[in-house]
Amino acid sequence: MKFIVSIILLACLIGLSTSLFLETKGLMCSTCKFLWKEVKKELPVVAGEGDVELERVVKNVCGKFEKSVPLLGKFCQTFGHDALQDIYQYILSEDKKINPDKICFFFKNEILEKLIFLLLSFLSFCSIYIIKKLIKMKQYTIILLILAVAGISMAMVVADTKNMLCSPCKFIFKEVEKELPEADKITENALKVAIDVVCKRYLGGIPLAKDVCEKLGGDAVGELYKFILKEGKKIHPDSICKHLHMC
Incomplete structure (x- = not known):
């Protein structure tokens, strides 16, 4: 019985980890790159009153696409005046050229994805150890609670994908x-x-x-x-x- 509970919980946790990772993998990064590729079309090189022009173009792109591109609305909310000033200074250091790949890495999106992957991998690898400890302590209520939470979370991931x-x-x-x-x-x-x-x-x-x-x-x-x-x-x-x- 303990072995069966352990296997079921492990499968559920790994399934949840995989679902969450597949859901987040690449989406944040691709959304960020899409935004800056569109900005680049309107503003290939930042010059003159570049910070003002950059802010205007970003707002224009956000208004144009935020209802059709997933997560873009959330990205646009983070690009306030101060954030764009930081990005503007970064663009100046890149010869005033907009490079979506570099900007999105600078903005920590790709790094965040890697951290999510490492966290979920850690969860998967540690599942067996955690389950064995819980079973040894006869914490079956906790095991069932974790199982229920994992199941609900997976259902939310599926709904969010839709x-x-x-x-x-x-x-x-x-x-x-x-x-x-x-x-x-x-x-x-x-x-x-x-x-x-x-x-x-x-x-x-x-x-x-x-x-x-x-x-x-x-x-x-x-x-x-x-x-x-x-x-x-x-x-x-x-x-x-x-x-x-x-x-």
Whole structure:
């Protein structure tokens, strides 16, 4: 019985660790890089009243994309005047050039990801030792409590993943709508072409766009076209993303 409890708890903790790591891995970093790549398009080189111009461009990019890019809203909240002053000084040390990779490393996002990975790895490796100690002490109530917390946490991770796909899904279908002909001329092939065009355009830019586009492969477009027919051949991003279980 003790062995079974130990195995179950270990599997749950490792599963939770893996889920949390996969959820955070790369997302913070890619969101940060996306922001600064967009800033770079509007401001390739910082010159003159650079700090004022940098703040203006960052606010402009945040306002433009924060509703469609997961986590961008949270990033934008951290980029207040003082934070941007620090980044501005860093950009000056880099010959006034905006380098998204270096800025995001400077802003500690990649370092934070590594710390999360180390913490979760430590949790996984130490699980057996902790469980053995708890069993030896006959702390079964604590074991069950940890198991319950781990299970709830995993459920929250799954729900959070769904929420994170919602905003990029809506963004993609707003762009798809722009690529499509008039409603009465929309065909399944036209829908497929429009989705392909938008996915290729934003695949390497919008975080999680790849996850959304992968769910639109195979027979998914055919099923989606049938749904759009029921909607009167109109593209409604909200209802489409709910239909695709991304919102």
